[in-house]
Amino acid sequence: MVQYLLMKIFRALITVTLIVSAAFVVLRLSGDPAIIILGPEAPPEAFAAFRKNWGLDQPIWVQYFKYFGAVFHGDLGNSMRDGRSALVVVGERIPLTLAITLPALFIKLCIGLPAGVTAALYRNTWVDRLIMMVSVAGFTVPSFVLGLVLAMIFAVWLGWLPSGGSDTWAHAVLPTVTMGLVGAAVIARFTRSAMLEVLGQPYIRTASAKGLLWRDVVRNHALPNAAIPTLTIVGFLVGSLVAGAVVVESVFSWPGVGRLLVNAVANRDLAVVQVILLLVGLTMVGANLAVDILYGIVDPRLRIKRLQAGS
Amino acid sequence: MTIDTTPNLEPARPAETGGSVFTSKSGLRAFFEAWPPLVLIALLWIGLIAVVVIAAMWIAPYDFMALDLRARLIPPVFMGGTWAHPLGTDELGRDVLSRLIVSIRISMIIAFLSTVIAAIVGVTLGFVAAYFRGRIEQVILMLIDAQAAMPFMIIALAVLAFLGSSLMLFTILMGFYGWERIARISRGLAISANERGYATAVRDLGATPFRIYSRHILPNIASTLIVSLTLNFPEVILLESGLSFLGLGVQPPMTSLGNMVGYGRDYIQSAPWIMLAPSAAIVVTTLSISILGDWMRDKFDPTLD
Amino acid sequence: MSGLLQVNDLKRHYEVHVPEGLFGRKASLKAVDGVSFSIEKGRTLGLVGESGCGKSTTAKLVLGLIPATSGTVEFAGTRVTARHDAHWRALRRRMQMIYQDPLGALDRRLPVITQIGEPFEIHNPEMSAAERTERSALLMDSVGLRPDMAMRYPHELSGGQRQRVVIARALALEPDLLVCDEPVSALDVSIQAQVLNLLDDLRERTGFAALFISHDLKVVRQMSDRVAVMYLGRIVEAGLPEDVFRRPQHPYTKALVSAIPTPARRGKRERIVLEGDPPSPVDVPSGCSFHTRCPIAQASCRNEVPKLVESGGHAVACHLVNAGAAPAVQAAE
Numbered sequence: 001m002v003q004y005l006l007m008k009i010f011r012a013l014i015t016v017t018l019i020v021s022a023a024f025v026v027l028r029l030s031g032d033p034a035i036i037i038l039g040p041e042a043p044p045e046a047f048a049a050f051r052k053n054w055g056l057d058q059p060i061w062v063q064y065f066k067y068f069g070a071v072f073h074g075d076l077g078n079s080m081r082d083g084r085s086a087l088v089v090v091g092e093r094i095p096l097t098l099a100i101t102l103p104a105l106f107i108k109l110c111i112g113l114p115a116g117v118t119a120a121l122y123r124n125t126w127v128d129r130l131i132m133m134v135s136v137a138g139f140t141v142p143s144f145v146l147g148l149v150l151a152m153i154f155a156v157w158l159g160w161l162p163s164g165g166s167d168t169w170a171h172a173v174l175p176t177v178t179m180g181l182v183g184a185a186v187i188a189r190f191t192r193s194a195m196l197e198v199l200g201q202p203y204i205r206t207a208s209a210k211g212l213l214w215r216d217v218v219r220n221h222a223l224p225n226a227a228i229p230t231l232t233i234v235g236f237l238v239g240s241l242v243a244g245a246v247v248v249e250s251v252f253s254w255p256g257v258g259r260l261l262v263n264a265v266a267n268r269d270l271a272v273v274q275v276i277l278l279l280v281g282l283t284m285v286g287a288n289l290a291v292d293i294l295y296g297i298v299d300p301r302l303r304i305k306r307l308q309a310g311s
Numbered sequence: 312m313t314i315d316t317t318p319n320l321e322p323a324r325p326a327e328t329g330g331s332v333f334t335s336k337s338g339l340r341a342f343f344e345a346w347p348p349l350v351l352i353a354l355l356w357i358g359l360i361a362v363v364v365i366a367a368m369w370i371a372p373y374d375f376m377a378l379d380l381r382a383r384l385i386p387p388v389f390m391g392g393t394w395a396h397p398l399g400t401d402e403l404g405r406d407v408l409s410r411l412i413v414s415i416r417i418s419m420i421i422a423f424l425s426t427v428i429a430a431i432v433g434v435t436l437g438f439v440a441a442y443f444r445g446r447i448e449q450v451i452l453m454l455i456d457a458q459a460a461m462p463f464m465i466i467a468l469a470v471l472a473f474l475g476s477s478l479m480l481f482t483i484l485m486g487f488y489g490w491e492r493i494a495r496i497s498r499g500l501a502i503s504a505n506e507r508g509y510a511t512a513v514r515d516l517g518a519t520p521f522r523i524y525s526r527h528i529l530p531n532i533a534s535t536l537i538v539s540l541t542l543n544f545p546e547v548i549l550l551e552s553g554l555s556f557l558g559l560g561v562q563p564p565m566t567s568l569g570n571m572v573g574y575g576r577d578y579i580q581s582a583p584w585i586m587l588a589p590s591a592a593i594v595v596t597t598l599s600i601s602i603l604g605d606w607m608r609d610k611f612d613p614t615l616d
Numbered sequence: 617m618s619g620l621l622q623v624n625d626l627k628r629h630y631e632v633h634v635p636e637g638l639f640g641r642k643a644s645l646k647a648v649d650g651v652s653f654s655i656e657k658g659r660t661l662g663l664v665g666e667s668g669c670g671k672s673t674t675a676k677l678v679l680g681l682i683p684a685t686s687g688t689v690e691f692a693g694t695r696v697t698a699r700h701d702a703h704w705r706a707l708r709r710r711m712q713m714i715y716q717d718p719l720g721a722l723d724r725r726l727p728v729i730t731q732i733g734e735p736f737e738i739h740n741p742e743m744s745a746a747e748r749t750e751r752s753a754l755l756m757d758s759v760g761l762r763p764d765m766a767m768r769y770p771h772e773l774s775g776g777q778r779q780r781v782v783i784a785r786a787l788a789l790e791p792d793l794l795v796c797d798e799p800v801s802a803l804d805v806s807i808q809a810q811v812l813n814l815l816d817d818l819r820e821r822t823g824f825a826a827l828f829i830s831h832d833l834k835v836v837r838q839m840s841d842r843v844a845v846m847y848l849g850r851i852v853e854a855g856l857p858e859d860v861f862r863r864p865q866h867p868y869t870k871a872l873v874s875a876i877p878t879p880a881r882r883g884k885r886e887r888i889v890l891e892g893d894p895p896s897p898v899d900v901p902s903g904c905s906f907h908t909r910c911p912i913a914q915a916s917c918r919n920e921v922p923k924l925v926e927s928g929g930h931a932v933a934c935h936l937v938n939a940g941a942a943p944a945v946q947a948a949e
Contacts, residue, residue: 014453015457015460018453018457019457019461023469023555026469026473026474027473042360089313096607136598136601138548140550140597140598142549142553142592142593142594142597144552144556144569145593145594146551148572148590149590153578156580164404239462242461243463243465246468247464247553247556247557248556250556256497262558264472265471266558269472270472270473273469273472276465277469280607281460282460284460285460288460343742481875508717508720508721509720509722511720512722513679514700515681515713516736516738516785517705517706517707517708517737517739518705518738528727531723531725542948569743
């Protein structure tokens with residue numbers, strides 16, 4: 001088990017290194033980092049200090065290491081718009097994004113998981129077809145279309161909910177629901193596949209033939225086994241919370257990290273972009289690592305390997 | 312939870328037709344079983360889109376950039392407008408139908424080119440990894456993992472931020488969507504092809520690796536790859552329209568489906584058709600291709616998912 | 617020594633990791649551990665042994681499909697290496713292999729006649745398509761396949777027919793050496809006889825040399841001019857089929873032969889049952905690798921590896937059998 005964990009942590013570190021390196025490469029490709037990070041209006045002394053700090057006059061591998069150092073010190077430059085530290089600018093938006101993405105995640109799981117399981121159990125009946133049709137609609141309709149349509153119905157026509165801004169909790173409803181529905185569709189489809197694959201295994205047939213009630217077979221055998229691959233997709237969803245929020249926050253003018261990213265890209269506020277990039281990368285790696293650790297605990301096959309290695 | 316349905320484990324009962332094993336089907340029924348109606352509709356729509364893409368310049372009634380400030384915000388024909396502008400006009404008097412046609416063309420071309428790029432990059436890297444194994448394979452696997460680890464939307468945004476939004480760059484960027492899945496699949500299939508023996512057998516005949524991969528392995532995995540690519544296509548459409556909606560994808564004066572939705576967004580109250588027409592096009596096209604892809608997968612390779 | 621194929625002290629070891637204790641240990645899997653033999657032009661050497669004794673690995677080493685850890689393989693005077701370069705590919709014209717699983721060895725997407733003709737495409741690119749088709753049709757005929765099967769796909773043929781296709785393809789360029797790795801083990805017994813007879817006929821007509829590998833003693837006996845018995849990567853006995861099977865000298869061979877089911881015969885032959893589990897090639901016993909199961913093992917058997925000693929065309933690797941005999945030449949005549 002320890003070996004397994006260590007290997008997973010090691011791989012996570014490698015991925016993080018890759019991400020930071022990629023950011024470094026792209027940064028260097030797109031021009032003078034000093035201007036990019038500090039903005040064109042910074043005073044010349046700031047440029048000089050920056051250049052020295054980042055070692056821009058030194059060979060490229062020195063710059064590479066200094067860049068890593070800068071990243072770990074949180075010295076990632078200032079937002080061009082208001083000159084504040086990019087880290088701070090991003091940081092203050094995180095709670096807002098979480099305010100809609102976490103409830104959305106909850107919705108995704110609460111609707112998606114049962115829907116997928118039900119569809120698998122009632123395979124090829126009208127229940128299955130219905131759920132699958134709805135879920136297909138869920139991921140062929142882009143989130144911005146769904147968001148706008150919901151806004152049109154609930155904000156414009158019915159007037160129940162506001163369509164933009166973030167003043168009251170009512171403002172959070174539409175963005176949350178939009179993201180939740182789209183994600184629920186993806187989860188439903190995936191859970192259905194995982195469940196179908198488990199149901200097709202010989203041991204399910206054996207369990208049923210042993211005389212167990214079908215609902216016990218499902219509860220004790222099918223569901224736990226289907227939970228394992230589902231864990232992966234949940235991990236992915238957690239890691240891509242910000243990515244999902246990008247479009248939806250823009251549709252509803254919700255001032256979270258996603259919207260900040262869009263604006264930063266449009267204004268080429270690269271310090272902010274860089275921070276968000278690293279943030280998302282770390283979140284993904286962290287989520288994957290957490291999933292891997294959970295696997296190691298939950299999946300008995302890996303547990304057995306531990307026991308075998310230790311005997 | 313009363314989940315009492317027994318699983319579908321019993322074999323199908325033979326039809327009660329007087330002892331004969333064969334039941335005759337009416338020709339029409341057989342036709343519809345081989346080609347489900349939904350798939351037919353999807354194919355029809357895709358065909359229509361293909362026609363639009365090819366003949367866009369001739370079909371569009373107006374120049375998609377032509378302004379007509381006297382004819383602003385006219386609703387579509389079925390909402391009280393005129394046949395001169397069947398789908399209405401937008402806030403600058405531009406004909407929505409014409410813009411829709413050109414947008415479809417651009418979005419489809421971008422999606423197509425991207426899928427081709429993803430296919431070429433993915434298959435090449437997958438085969439290289441399968442052939443060389445060892446260090447090279449490890450490096451390629453790490454690249455695949457790294458790409459799979461990051462949500463592509465974020466990568467795309469970062470690249471656009473750093474390198475700008477020229478159309479060519481954008482298309483190439485879209486081309487990097489999904490290559491890692493193709494690479495994974497082609498590597499896996501190439502390795503199992505090698506293990507299965509026919510690739511080794513041909514190598515033992517003295518064939519060069521190039522011949523083995525192009526003449527034997529590639530055709531054998533082509534159907535699986537095509538299904539994957541078919542499912543990649545609509546995802547690129549969604550990605551591109553999302554980015555264009557945000558104003559970061561296809562730039563004006565070029566127009567794409569996402570662009571149009573973006574423009575129409577300010578008018579959802581007063582002129583919803585500006586936004587609804589391209590949205591409908593996106594949804595129906597993506598849906599059609601997904602349906603087609605699912606059907607192809609069920610036909611060719613039920614083990615893939 | 618001027619055999620067509622000359623194998624000298626061939627070894628193939630794999631470094632493996634055995635899960636044992638806290639960290640596991642490194643071990644050496646000795647698939648082939650010092651095998652020497654030679655095959656003359658037009659002659660067949662049969663190689664028998666249990667699964668895991670190294671027969672298939674030997675086959676792959678002979679053809680240069682996998683690299684040897686040490687030892688040499690010489691074919692018609694040139695060294696056979698496992699570097700798959702142009703030289704190796706050109707050598708394929710003269711040495712070919714038939715596999716145990718004919719379905720796996722064929723591309724399911726191409727009709728059989730195309731696959732039979734593929735060696736021509738590879739090595740004789742100047743040949744026209746018409747000539748290729750003609751030659752392929754002739755090959756089909758020579759292996760007993762009807763012309764109407766030309767456009768069939770491998771999965772549309774029976775097991776025996778597929779193996780004929782594989783044979784036809786292997787013989788297309790008229791190789792000097794054919795390695796047959798369990799060619800009939802996957803076929804029904806009645807079909808086995810047909811395919812074996814076919815191979816026999818072809819060998820008479822074409823005159824290729826063959827390395828014939830099987831775990832089935834009867835099959836090897838039928839096909840071979842000389843036979844070698846392998847155990848855990850080494851040859852323990854070799855000689856004419858009659859000598860080895862009628863008068864086996866090595867204790868292992870005796871046990872193998874005694875296990876062949878026979879109809880009731882005069883004088884019950886006693887069945888020798890070996891004791892102990894077959895050891896794995898990862899943990900090869902010291903000295904004579906058979907000593908852990910040998911009914912007549914002595915102390916010396918644990919310490920020294922017996923050499924393959926020949927007398928009168930019959931070679932045995934056993935201390936007790938060879939007490940006093942001098943080492944001699946090993947050649948398949």
